[in-house]
Amino acid sequence: MKAVIYRGPYDFRVETVPRPQIGGPTDVILQVKHSGICGTDLHTYRGNLKSVQPGQVLGHEFTGTVVAVGDRVLGFVPGDTVVSTFTIQCGECWYCKNGKSGQCDITNTFGKTGLPGGQAEYVRVPFADNTLVKIPEMDVSYVMMADIFTTGYYGVKKIVDQVQHVAKGHAPKPLDQIEVLQLGLGPVGECALQVMKYLGFKNVTCVDNVPDRLKKAEELGFKPVNFDDGADTLGEYDYVLEVVGSSSALKTAFDHVRRDGLISSLGMGHEPLPFTAMDCYLKNINLSFGRCHAWSLFPEALEIFQTLKGEFRDFVDTVIPVEKAAEGYRKFDAHEVNKVVIEF
Amino acid sequence: MKAVIYRGPYDFRVETVPRPQIGGPTDVILQVKHSGICGTDLHTYRGNLKSVQPGQVLGHEFTGTVVAVGDRVLGFVPGDTVVSTFTIQCGECWYCKNGKSGQCDITNTFGKTGLPGGQAEYVRVPFADNTLVKIPEMDVSYVMMADIFTTGYYGVKKIVDQVQHVAKGHAPKPLDQIEVLQLGLGPVGECALQVMKYLGFKNVTCVDNVPDRLKKAEELGFKPVNFDDGADTLGEYDYVLEVVGSSSALKTAFDHVRRDGLISSLGMGHEPLPFTAMDCYLKNINLSFGRCHAWSLFPEALEIFQTLKGEFRDFVDTVIPVEKAAEGYRKFDAHEVNKVVIEF
Numbered sequence: 001m002k003a004v005i006y007r008g009p010y011d012f013r014v015e016t017v018p019r020p021q022i023g024g025p026t027d028v029i030l031q032v033k034h035s036g037i038c039g040t041d042l043h044t045y046r047g048n049l050k051s052v053q054p055g056q057v058l059g060h061e062f063t064g065t066v067v068a069v070g071d072r073v074l075g076f077v078p079g080d081t082v083v084s085t086f087t088i089q090c091g092e093c094w095y096c097k098n099g100k101s102g103q104c105d106i107t108n109t110f111g112k113t114g115l116p117g118g119q120a121e122y123v124r125v126p127f128a129d130n131t132l133v134k135i136p137e138m139d140v141s142y143v144m145m146a147d148i149f150t151t152g153y154y155g156v157k158k159i160v161d162q163v164q165h166v167a168k169g170h171a172p173k174p175l176d177q178i179e180v181l182q183l184g185l186g187p188v189g190e191c192a193l194q195v196m197k198y199l200g201f202k203n204v205t206c207v208d209n210v211p212d213r214l215k216k217a218e219e220l221g222f223k224p225v226n227f228d229d230g231a232d233t234l235g236e237y238d239y240v241l242e243v244v245g246s247s248s249a250l251k252t253a254f255d256h257v258r259r260d261g262l263i264s265s266l267g268m269g270h271e272p273l274p275f276t277a278m279d280c281y282l283k284n285i286n287l288s289f290g291r292c293h294a295w296s297l298f299p300e301a302l303e304i305f306q307t308l309k310g311e312f313r314d315f316v317d318t319v320i321p322v323e324k325a326a327e328g329y330r331k332f333d334a335h336e337v338n339k340v341v342i343e344f
Numbered sequence: 345m346k347a348v349i350y351r352g353p354y355d356f357r358v359e360t361v362p363r364p365q366i367g368g369p370t371d372v373i374l375q376v377k378h379s380g381i382c383g384t385d386l387h388t389y390r391g392n393l394k395s396v397q398p399g400q401v402l403g404h405e406f407t408g409t410v411v412a413v414g415d416r417v418l419g420f421v422p423g424d425t426v427v428s429t430f431t432i433q434c435g436e437c438w439y440c441k442n443g444k445s446g447q448c449d450i451t452n453t454f455g456k457t458g459l460p461g462g463q464a465e466y467v468r469v470p471f472a473d474n475t476l477v478k479i480p481e482m483d484v485s486y487v488m489m490a491d492i493f494t495t496g497y498y499g500v501k502k503i504v505d506q507v508q509h510v511a512k513g514h515a516p517k518p519l520d521q522i523e524v525l526q527l528g529l530g531p532v533g534e535c536a537l538q539v540m541k542y543l544g545f546k547n548v549t550c551v552d553n554v555p556d557r558l559k560k561a562e563e564l565g566f567k568p569v570n571f572d573d574g575a576d577t578l579g580e581y582d583y584v585l586e587v588v589g590s591s592s593a594l595k596t597a598f599d600h601v602r603r604d605g606l607i608s609s610l611g612m613g614h615e616p617l618p619f620t621a622m623d624c625y626l627k628n629i630n631l632s633f634g635r636c637h638a639w640s641l642f643p644e645a646l647e648i649f650q651t652l653k654g655e656f657r658d659f660v661d662t663v664i665p666v667e668k669a670a671e672g673y674r675k676f677d678a679h680e681v682n683k684v685v686i687e688f
Contacts, residue, residue: 269621277613
C-alpha cells in the first residue's frame with residue numbers, strides 16, 4: 001500500500017509498504033479515507049522530534065472504514081465509518097478512568113515510533129474500542145475531531161474551569177467579560193476561537209502574523225493583532241491561551257497575563273522556560289501544559305463540533321491525493337494553506 | 345522605641361529608632377504585643393532578598409492594640425485588639441475586589457523596603473481598614489493568622505479547588521482518597537497539615553529532615569519521610585504541596601506528582617526552575633505559585649483556625665523579649681525551635 005514515510009527533516013516521501021494486519025485481539029484495521037496534516041507533524045517535518053525515526057509511517061488525524069477486527073473488539077464491525085483519536089489508550093488505567101486519557105499508561109501517538117500512522121491506505125488501530133468513534137457520515141471535516149478541534153476545546157476548557165476558582169463571597173466572572181489573549185491562530189487556534197465564541201467569550205485578542213488567520217479571527221468578532229507590528233498594543237489579560245510552543249510565545253504569555261492568571265499552554269515547547277521560580281512566585285502564576293486528553297474529552301467536544309460543523313465548511317481548503325503529500329507538507333509549513341487533508 | 349533592624353546577612357540588631365506617627369488618613373498606629381519570626385524572614389536573614397536594605401525594621405506577623413487612627417479609618421478605634429495581615433492592600437483595585445489581595449496594585453509586605461515591620465514596640469499600618477482584623481483576645485496564637493496559617497490554608501485550598509476539575513461524567517475524588525505529597529514541615533507546613541486533617545485528607549506523605557517536625561506529622565495521622573534517608577520510598581501523588589522554595593524541592597515535586605497532577609507551590613524560589621517546557625508538556629503538568637492572598641482569604645481561614653486553635657497550644661514554643669531577638673533568629677534558622685514570638 002502507499003504511505004507517507006519520514007526519511008529525514010524536510011524529506012517526507014510516498015513509498016510502498018506492506019499493508020498492516022490484525023496483530024492483537026483489540027486491533028482494528030481501517031481503510032483510510034481522509035488523513036490530515038497537523039501542526040504537530042510540522043515539528044517532525046522540521047526534524048524537532050526524536051520520537052520519529054526514518055521509515056516511520058506518518059499521520060495521526062484520520063477517518064476510514066473498518067475492514068477487519070480482532071477477537072476482543074466489541075464496538076466495531078467491518079463496514080463501520082469511524083474517526084480515530086490521535087492517540088491510543090487502554091481504557092483501563094487510572095488515567096483513562098479519570099478523564100486524563102492523554103496520559104494513559106500505554107498511550108502512544110499515531111505516526112510516532114512503535115505506532116505506524118494513518119497517512120496510508122490502511123492503518124492498524126490497537127485498543128480500537130477506546131480509540132475509534134463512529135461518525136454519521138464520511139465527511140472530511142471529521143479529521144478535525146481526531147486532534148485539532150478536541151485539542152482546541154481542551155485549551156479553552158482549562159480556562160473555563162479556572163474561571164470557577166474564586167474566593168468565597170465572589171461570583172465567577174461571566175465568560176463574556178473574561179479577557180483572553182490567544183497566541184497562535186493556526187488550525188488548533190481557530191478551533192479554540194470557535195469554541196470560545198460558542199461558549200460566549202466576547203473579549204479575545206488574537207495574535208499571529210498570517211493575514212488570513214487574523215482576518216478569520218476578526219470575522220469571529222475577536223480582536224486581531226499582527227505580531228510583526230509589535231506587541232505594544234497588548235495589554236493585560238485574565239487568561240492566555242498559548243497555541244505556539246515557542247519560548248517567545250510563553251514569554252509573551254507570562255508578560256501579558258494578569259497576576260494570578262492562568263496560562264493554558266497547548267504548544268509543544270522545545271526551548272527553555274522563559275521565566276524563573278522567583279518570577280512565578282512574584283506573579284502568583286498558574287500554568288497548565290500538555291497534550292489533549294482526546295478520548296476522555298471526545299464526547300463533550302463532539303457535541304460542540306456537531307453544532308459548529310457548518311462554521312468549518314471552508315476550513316479544510318486543500319484536499320490532495322497521497323502522491324502530492326510532500327507538496328502538501330511544504331505548503332502547510334509555509335502557511336500557504338489552512339488545512340491539508342490527504343484523500344484516499 | 346526598640347525595634348529589630350536588618351544590618352546585613354546574619355546581622356539583625358535591636359536598636360532604638362523613632363516611634364512611628366500617623367502619616368496618612370488610612371493609617372493606624374499599633375502598640376505591638378506579639379510579633380512572630382517567620383520562615384520568610386529567614387530568606388532575609390540569609391541575605392537572599394534584595395527587597396530589604398540595611399536599616400529596615402523587620403517583622404510581618406504581629407498583633408497589638410490600636411493607639412491612634414487616621415481621619416478616614418472607619419473600622420478601628422484606640423483600644424481595639426487586632427492582628428495584621430502580613431501584607432497591606434488597598435481594598436479598591438481589581439485584585440482586592442476579586443479575592444486576590446496578595447497581588448493588590450499597591451501591596452507591600454511589612455518589613456520590606458518602604459514599609460517598616462512589626463518587630464518593634466509600635467508600627468504604622470497603612471490601609472488599616474483592609475489590613476487589620478479584630479481578635480477576641482490577646483492570645484499569642486493569633487500571630488499565626490498574620491501569615492503562616494493563612495498561607496498554609498491557601499496552599500491546601502488550591503488543591504481542594506483543583507479536585508473539582510474532572511471530565512464530564514467523572515465525580516470528584518473524595519478528599520480522604522486524595523494522595524498528597526507535602527515537601528517541608530516547618531511552621532507553614534504544619535499549618536497546612538492541620539488544615540488538611542480538618543478537611544478530611546487521610547493520605548498525606550510528609551517530607552522533611554527535622555525529627556520533631558516528622559514526629560508531629562505522624563501524630564496528625566500522616567506518613568513522615570526523612571529525606572536524609574533518601575526519597576526512594578516516595579511514590580506518585582495526585583498533588584504535591586511544596587513549602588520549601590528550593591529548586592531541589594520543585595524537582596522532587598515534579599518527579600513525584602502524577603501526570604496531569606498539580607504542584608501547589610508556596611515556597612519562595614530563588615533558583616532556576618528544574619524542568620523544561622518539554623518536560624511540562626509531556627507530563628501535562630499544572631503549576632500554581634505565589635504569595636498568599638491573606639486579606640481575601642482571612643475570613644475563611646479564620647473560621648478554620650478558631651476551630652483548630654487548641655491544636656496549636658504548643659506551636660509557639662519560644663516567647664522571648666525583644667532584646668533576645670537575634671538569638672531567636674539564630675535558633676529558628678538552626679531548626680532548634682518551632683516558632684519564635686517576640687513579646688512586647
